[in-house]
Amino acid sequence: MIQSLTSIFSKITKSKTYLRPPGAVPEDEFISRCIKCSKCAQVCSYNSIKILHLNAGKDFGTPVIEAKDIPCYLCMECPRICPSGALDNALVDKEKVRMGLAVIDESKCLPFLGVICRSCYDECPIHRVAIVLEDELLPRIDAETCTGCGICESVCPAEEIAITIKPLSQLADKRK
Amino acid sequence: MALTRREFLKNSAASAAAAAIGVSLFANQSVFASETVWHKSVCRYCGVGCGVMLGVEGGKPVAVKGDTKNTINKGLLCVKGFYLHKVITGKDRLLKPLIRKNDKLVEASWDEAMELVAAKFKESIEANGPDSVAFYGSGQAETEETYVANKLFKGHIGTNNMEGNPRLCMASAVGGYLTTFGADEPVGSYDDLDHAEMFFLIGSNTAESHPVLYDRLVARKKANPSTKIVAIDPRKTPTNKIIDLHLQVKPGYDLAVMHAIAKVLIEEGYTDEKFISDSVNFSNGKEPITYEEYKTFLKKFTPEYASEQAGIPAEDIVKAAKLFGQTSRVVSMWTMGVNQRIAGVWLNNLIHNLHLLTGKLGKPGSDSLSLTGQPNACGGVREGGGLCHLLPAHRKVAKEAHRQQIADIWNVPVTNIQPKPGKHTMAMFDAISKGEIKNLYVMCTNPAHSLPNLNKYLQGMKDCFMVVAESFHPTETSKIADVVLPAAFWGEKEGVYGCTERRSQYMPKALKPQGEARWDADILIDLAKRLGHGKNFEHFKSAEDIWNEYLKCTKGKDMDLTGAPYSRLKEVRGLRWPVPSVDHPGTTHRFVEGDPLFPKDKAEGRRMYFYGKPDGKAVIFARPDKGPAEPVDAEYPIAMMTGRVLEHFHTSTMTGQVPQLVRAVPKPYVEVHPDDAKKIGLTDRGMAKVITRRGELELMVKLSDRPLPGNVFLPWHWPEKLSNLLTNDVFDPGSKEPEYKVCACKVEKA
Amino acid sequence: MKNKRSFYLTLNRLRVLSQITTILFLIAVPLLNIVGVHWILGTLYSISFGKLDIADPAIVAQTILLTWNLYIPLLIAALIPILIAFICGRVFCSWICPHNTISEWITAFQKRFMTKRWRQYQKKSKNVGIRVYFGILATLLLVTALFKTPLVSYLSPPGVISSQISQLIRGSGIGLELAIVLLIFIAEFFLFQRYWCKLLCPVGAMLGAFHWKGKLRVQFQAAECKCGKRPSPCQMACPLQLEPKKKNLYPACFNCGLCAKACENTGHKAIQLTF
């Protein structure tokens, strides 16, 4: 009874899956752990992290990254200062970050339309590894190494952004 | 519901088209509405000269796609070209003439603006003579536009102060071609790219500056995996992705390397002695020397010496030389890293040297190919004669006969054309600063952004009476102009562009100009009439009329375009001169059999006859090596390099109109090596101050291993942070092209 | 001692100074962060000075309930507030909490401009029973645990206010959560009763829980009391409208010492804030 109430409640209050800062534990646990202190947002020099307002419902107070506006530049400042363990304090290597996964919509991506574009490839911090170019033209994501930082999403010049980040919470194989 | 990382990617790739290079591009044509009318045209941006199709719907530009029938790009475009239609309707399009009143630019009628311009020019010419006015044009203007300007200024106003921005980009290449081969522009063509077995890239970030050509290299390498690519570049660029050997030289110290390669070629016996004796002379730049003397000259340039100069391993130099020698077909390509240098012409010579020594020239797959930065630097300005010492169709003002020929076509007395070259670009802006030139007409370019060491020249531009004909406002130049005339943009006017490979291509008028914008040639004809020279311009009723008169100039010249009237150009994807007649297919290789100008009789069995030289022999130059004009020192210990990125073009007046391109590379930055950053205390995306003897800039830092430690790199696109406040305005004494590419700076934490 | 007589006056001055400093501090932190100073971070949910983390015990309790797990660094972070509460009671509320500060300002405004009505209400002082007080806290925590909803986070006015300040300064604007705090202010404005801090606030209640039998307290010595009038000055002075002279003052009292100051003002020493 309580269980079903809980699930109804969370259905009402939760509508979106968010991209969380690097080192975030799986979404459910993250929501419970994060004490909404804003420290991660404050420590981020790039203003990548925004704190959700109550307007966003249940997730109020938790940090999110809107990669298309300001992605995470993987400076690795925020995980270590999180007081609650919502972000893994031990995470220091940017290569190990797994916030999500970049996914390319090939119906929008310019090289698939015969237009040379390498913006995502050039800016990817896991340079030449997380995105590789097939025939030096078509971008392909490497699922094992992509950090989900969203830098690619922030620069993509396709008419409609062709590369977007699926947040960790949408992936079955969570963090490794 | 949730998928694993791998599954996610697989799912999304299910739609993948087999879009290998040049295949099934735009498979999904249905994205375009069926009412879209497509006009065959040429890309407005770089010197590659990609064929594009401009899609128009209801009188509005709606899309641009690659022209699959164009052999240059086979349907491929780079991201800049793809968004060209958005530039046409860009937010900064200037729609009405502006004139300066009480130190403010205010809208005016065309008549008012043109009357003012004409009155000012008349006044100055009458009071101070014709050399008190000047014209500064562009490698992005159409050939027709440059031709009209040339005719007006050199032939009617009577001043040779008629320059164009190719002085800042291609002048050294011109100097190289003229001194070595006796004739400007490449010997071969892009066709060689599909046959080459080695590419030698010098000072060229092909992947970003000539992206479609880069893709042709990729395609070549894919088709023929043994193809080798060797690069000489002070910076690791995106081009590095496909190169096999990178000689990462210290900025400005590559001349010795070229000599060392030549020396190895000779010593290892890779030379083509028959070709040398048939078709090559030697010179030290002042007088002819012998082959033996040349060899003696090279003694000093051991790989070890060059390695010390350039800071690269001697073995790599030997390796590069051997590859060059062993591979039967080599294409060398270079751009601004070679041209924008104090020894630009010399370095051009030294590249040609390698091809002349080995005879790797004038045959499929071998060429010494200078890549052009602008879409019509070759066509309009080099061929059209838009520089202070030139007349149309590779003629020189200094030559009496040339003046006579052109005066006849222009219907003016030969005395109208001064025999003395006018002021080259840097001298011209210097004279403007000194007040010697009082009126300046700027067409289709942005010198207040693009001149080096801007602090020195800006005041002069502000003080003189400056007219700017431009499609966009504000630009750095239009902001300080006295009159700004709204010019029709690409797609709103017809004309011809001539790209890197001597190919002239036709562009249609597919749209009405925005606002009150007018075609540049039309504005110039209007000015000619108001200055009282109307009668020789009246017959120009269309672009075709101008082109036809220009074709008369080219008849019988090395760049004969007689066979390329509009009627033919409209059908074909450009023609490569010489095309002496309408049934001639154009020329892929000059100076060899098959070139309509090849003099079989004189050649007497020689494979190549360089008919630009009296004896048909090209010249190998023994040029001294020379470092940058401003080497690093204790006070300014870091070498500053400048360049471009893929997503923006030059002063970003055009690419800045496209939100998507701005998004990709939104703001100015300086690339710093992490080692240097650590020493200076810089962080990624933090701020740094870059200081040279001429100015300083605060810029965002991008940590990158692209430059070597001790070097930094600045893209020059953004008006808010003008890298040209820092650059050095010393220029090559031969080509008068400034050394943008390297100067000394210091970098501090900001 | 010469100024013994003005001891509570001085203490209160310090208290007000602390309140104002807190607000300035909450504005300064995000500003410092923006200019690159990162050794000081946080809001009143949790704040850190260098490596030293301090966290609100109420939030920590909530986290334990939500995660059903003890995260040691977070427990450690709650130690300092717990220790202070253990010794001094809810001084966080009276010395630091911006919600109380603003409430006090509102009260001052009412005292000054709404004199008549205010006096009527002021007489209605009443203490709160322990069972009611902690009953409410327990209910809140129970709901939190059952519905897996971080209720304490929403209902922590100091947290909400401080994080709003930070968000606003960082350019993310204000959100609906501010409405919670505003609603409290508005309701209390018309009720003229500080029910929130006195009864409902989980942050204060949690701190009060650690005080309970603790040290610093308001002590009333009936023998010293010379004020016959009702309501007495000490009662009128209490910002929470408690009756300081009654035994069941705690856990609602947050040790601001204003009653002692009022008493001191009359020249007596019937009410003392002592260990």
Ligand code: SF4
């Ligand atoms: S630092 Fe940790 S606890 Fe604080 S808001 Fe960020 S994720 Fe939540």
Ligand code: SF4
């Ligand atoms: S890792 Fe750095 S850039 Fe990324 S969110 Fe954290 S603080 Fe911001």
Ligand code: SF4
């Ligand atoms: S692919 Fe995109 S999200 Fe993944 S690491 Fe690279 S830039 Fe970041």
Ligand code: SF4
């Ligand atoms: S930046 Fe966008 S359009 Fe360009 S290659 Fe990457 S995903 Fe495709």
Ligand code: SF4
């Ligand atoms: S490569 Fe050059 S010509 Fe081709 S589309 Fe790009 S900018 Fe235009």
